[in-house]
Amino acid sequence: MKTLISAVRALDIRFPTSRMLDGSDAMNPDPDYSAAYCILETSGGGLEGHGFTFTLGRGTELCVAAIESLAPKLVGRSLDGIANDLGGFWRSMVGDSQLRWLGPEKGIIHMAAAALVNAVWDLLAKEAGLPLWRYLAAMQPEQIVAAIDFRHISDALPPVLALELLRARDPDKAGRIAQLERDGHAAYTTSAGWLGYSDDKIRELARAAVADGWDAIKMKVGGSLADDKRRSSVLREILGPGRKLMIDGNQVWEIDQAIEWVRALDFADPYWIEEPVSPDDILGHARVRSGVSPVRVATGEHCHNRIMFKQFLQADAIDVVQLDACRLGGVNEVLAVLLLAAAFDKPVCPHAGGVGLCEYVQHVSFFDAACVARSAEGRMTEHAGHLHEHFVDPIRISRGRYLAPQKPGFSSEMKVQSRADFAFPNGPVWRS
Amino acid sequence: MKTLISAVRALDIRFPTSRMLDGSDAMNPDPDYSAAYCILETSGGGLEGHGFTFTLGRGTELCVAAIESLAPKLVGRSLDGIANDLGGFWRSMVGDSQLRWLGPEKGIIHMAAAALVNAVWDLLAKEAGLPLWRYLAAMQPEQIVAAIDFRHISDALPPVLALELLRARDPDKAGRIAQLERDGHAAYTTSAGWLGYSDDKIRELARAAVADGWDAIKMKVGGSLADDKRRSSVLREILGPGRKLMIDGNQVWEIDQAIEWVRALDFADPYWIEEPVSPDDILGHARVRSGVSPVRVATGEHCHNRIMFKQFLQADAIDVVQLDACRLGGVNEVLAVLLLAAAFDKPVCPHAGGVGLCEYVQHVSFFDAACVARSAEGRMTEHAGHLHEHFVDPIRISRGRYLAPQKPGFSSEMKVQSRADFAFPNGPVWRS
Numbered sequence: 001m002k003t004l005i006s007a008v009r010a011l012d013i014r015f016p017t018s019r020m021l022d023g024s025d026a027m028n029p030d031p032d033y034s035a036a037y038c039i040l041e042t043s044g045g046g047l048e049g050h051g052f053t054f055t056l057g058r059g060t061e062l063c064v065a066a067i068e069s070l071a072p073k074l075v076g077r078s079l080d081g082i083a084n085d086l087g088g089f090w091r092s093m094v095g096d097s098q099l100r101w102l103g104p105e106k107g108i109i110h111m112a113a114a115a116l117v118n119a120v121w122d123l124l125a126k127e128a129g130l131p132l133w134r135y136l137a138a139m140q141p142e143q144i145v146a147a148i149d150f151r152h153i154s155d156a157l158p159p160v161l162a163l164e165l166l167r168a169r170d171p172d173k174a175g176r177i178a179q180l181e182r183d184g185h186a187a188y189t190t191s192a193g194w195l196g197y198s199d200d201k202i203r204e205l206a207r208a209a210v211a212d213g214w215d216a217i218k219m220k221v222g223g224s225l226a227d228d229k230r231r232s233s234v235l236r237e238i239l240g241p242g243r244k245l246m247i248d249g250n251q252v253w254e255i256d257q258a259i260e261w262v263r264a265l266d267f268a269d270p271y272w273i274e275e276p277v278s279p280d281d282i283l284g285h286a287r288v289r290s291g292v293s294p295v296r297v298a299t300g301e302h303c304h305n306r307i308m309f310k311q312f313l314q315a316d317a318i319d320v321v322q323l324d325a326c327r328l329g330g331v332n333e334v335l336a337v338l339l340l341a342a343a344f345d346k347p348v349c350p351h352a353g354g355v356g357l358c359e360y361v362q363h364v365s366f367f368d369a370a371c372v373a374r375s376a377e378g379r380m381t382e383h384a385g386h387l388h389e390h391f392v393d394p395i396r397i398s399r400g401r402y403l404a405p406q407k408p409g410f411s412s413e414m415k416v417q418s419r420a421d422f423a424f425p426n427g428p429v430w431r432s
Numbered sequence: 433m434k435t436l437i438s439a440v441r442a443l444d445i446r447f448p449t450s451r452m453l454d455g456s457d458a459m460n461p462d463p464d465y466s467a468a469y470c471i472l473e474t475s476g477g478g479l480e481g482h483g484f485t486f487t488l489g490r491g492t493e494l495c496v497a498a499i500e501s502l503a504p505k506l507v508g509r510s511l512d513g514i515a516n517d518l519g520g521f522w523r524s525m526v527g528d529s530q531l532r533w534l535g536p537e538k539g540i541i542h543m544a545a546a547a548l549v550n551a552v553w554d555l556l557a558k559e560a561g562l563p564l565w566r567y568l569a570a571m572q573p574e575q576i577v578a579a580i581d582f583r584h585i586s587d588a589l590p591p592v593l594a595l596e597l598l599r600a601r602d603p604d605k606a607g608r609i610a611q612l613e614r615d616g617h618a619a620y621t622t623s624a625g626w627l628g629y630s631d632d633k634i635r636e637l638a639r640a641a642v643a644d645g646w647d648a649i650k651m652k653v654g655g656s657l658a659d660d661k662r663r664s665s666v667l668r669e670i671l672g673p674g675r676k677l678m679i680d681g682n683q684v685w686e687i688d689q690a691i692e693w694v695r696a697l698d699f700a701d702p703y704w705i706e707e708p709v710s711p712d713d714i715l716g717h718a719r720v721r722s723g724v725s726p727v728r729v730a731t732g733e734h735c736h737n738r739i740m741f742k743q744f745l746q747a748d749a750i751d752v753v754q755l756d757a758c759r760l761g762g763v764n765e766v767l768a769v770l771l772l773a774a775a776f777d778k779p780v781c782p783h784a785g786g787v788g789l790c791e792y793v794q795h796v797s798f799f800d801a802a803c804v805a806r807s808a809e810g811r812m813t814e815h816a817g818h819l820h821e822h823f824v825d826p827i828r829i830s831r832g833r834y835l836a837p838q839k840p841g842f843s844s845e846m847k848v849q850s851r852a853d854f855a856f857p858n859g860p861v862w863r864s
Binding site for chain 2: 027028029030031032055056057058059061062063065066069096097098099100101102103104105106107108109110111151152154155251254255256277278279280281282283284287302304305307308310311314315
């Protein structure tokens, strides 16, 4: 029987993380990790598609409202019909002639589209009985290309080049999948280095991380240079010379200031500087990159669409592509950015942390490794230790690597109890 | 007695313009010109501040919701307190540590901030008894600079350069104001060239426009090249060789396609090509500009913040800065972009049309001409003939020029009856 999307429910779910300073950085002192969450109900069979976009607390209600405004575009559609025209489906979600004025393809309306688009992919993968990354890996190169909107990126990535890149990797795909299933995927952890943590807490967490097998740790910087020097010394000492230390400025600097600050931390041998300046400042990143070389420049968690990533790559402004699976317009646009990165031969190290982002992006990284990326060199998936207990199919980490997700879907489904407990503003956690 | 902002009301107001194809272009076939509108109520004296952000129909409810989410930042503040710290006031509206994740400084959350910021400026000017442009012109260069957030643009426009630019224009300001009061400000009209209009309607409207004294007309292109050739011939014939014809692609092309298309219309001597490619594609605009020279490249109505405009200017990607007064975060960010344009010596021709945009941007153009721009060369304010009858202080046009607004405020106040008639979804126009 044909599966039809029969209803969409949108939920506002917030975790009071600001109470512990988890997730604190120079720009975001007090985030409450949250999700504008949606559930696609289907007729016949009872499958549900789950998706969300990640938010920081206040304003989640606006993404929820935007999901509700976009939902009528999905209700009544058949899953088969979507699967047979993935590109058309995506354009129908982001190309509404009146709604696109509110972006276009950026901000709340794009994030809401991402939640719904990802919920559809969750549904597709569940119906096929495959984890999303395996569902994507099972698609033919032509099908992947057909899912991508090349509008405004065809100068850098014409469809024929995308197809060529995928085909070049297709013959030995099975071997890489087997290897990924066996060895997992490289990762780094952000959980030790939040700005709001004390030196003692950072030291303790970093020691524990190294003992657990992590060989790359990220630290938040940009509050005070004296603090950053002291804390990066602490971390470098614990990491030793062989492990990587990444630093993350979270957009607080002007361009020259970023260059000076990063140079002042040179002694700690940072592997990359993340978000040194405004996430919209492509030319600014290029200047920072020239100024801090050989320290790499990374950005992307605020990069709102494929057109911006295209330019970051064309301008040679970044070394590391940190796409976000629900700031971009969901899986379809993620595929576009994976292929753009491959075309420019830059590693994708997806943004994660928050709530549910690790669950999402593990699928992105595993698919990238299996079918797109030319090599594993420099590719690591971000990890943070928060809030995984709320998911039905949480990430699994072993010795500093992600293990391959096994259950059907996008790992995006939150437990019923968690959805109830943390519902905003009326769940028990927020009422008390 | 101190004026306090005591309450904020947000309204969803939509005009069914799609029924007439007014405003139709290659990307937007059927806009319903709308406003997410806000009213700031004050204690003592009964002054009201009015502001809005322009939208195209569906999704206006999301901007209204965002205004409501931001409103608590204003309620209880004194107008004096705001006037004494205009920069701090603006940062408080756009810099909320949780809400900024939803942009940052782009899309729905930024447009909602613009509505509120502009309503505050309306209130400030009304309290001073001056039209907004005269209120701004009466401020000292230091006060203007203090209202601007230089974060992420200081590499191109350090505060000291902004001050220098304003001071250089300060001594002969009074003379220019007198001239503007007498002669008005140059303009062009978009009302003749909507894509959905027939050739006959375009011909008739263009003849009427020329008879009314207009010497610059804009036409929508990008649907079919054959149509565009025919229609631009019609318009060029009516305009003769001495008047300007602008063309507007509304983002529908890829880069090479834009260059070819514009070259194919060379025979009609277009003055500028507007929005040839994605509004996010700074490097793409630079390529188009090289390819279509001497035709100028114009963009800005979708340019979401000062950081994007900075790069369009740094990359030498545009000739004409078409800022939008409520896509940018309101007057404070408009001031930043006026000064950026002055620093790069490019003309600002603000985006207007829609509903209320002409009322807004006349103040921007008059202030720019009085206090910022180095010359009047190439500066024209967009005009479209729709919906002015709904405003308390509508624009006044004479012989193809804007006359200087005279009444206190930002001309942003919509008539009570119009607000009631076009309220969505329960006003009489939408119920029927």
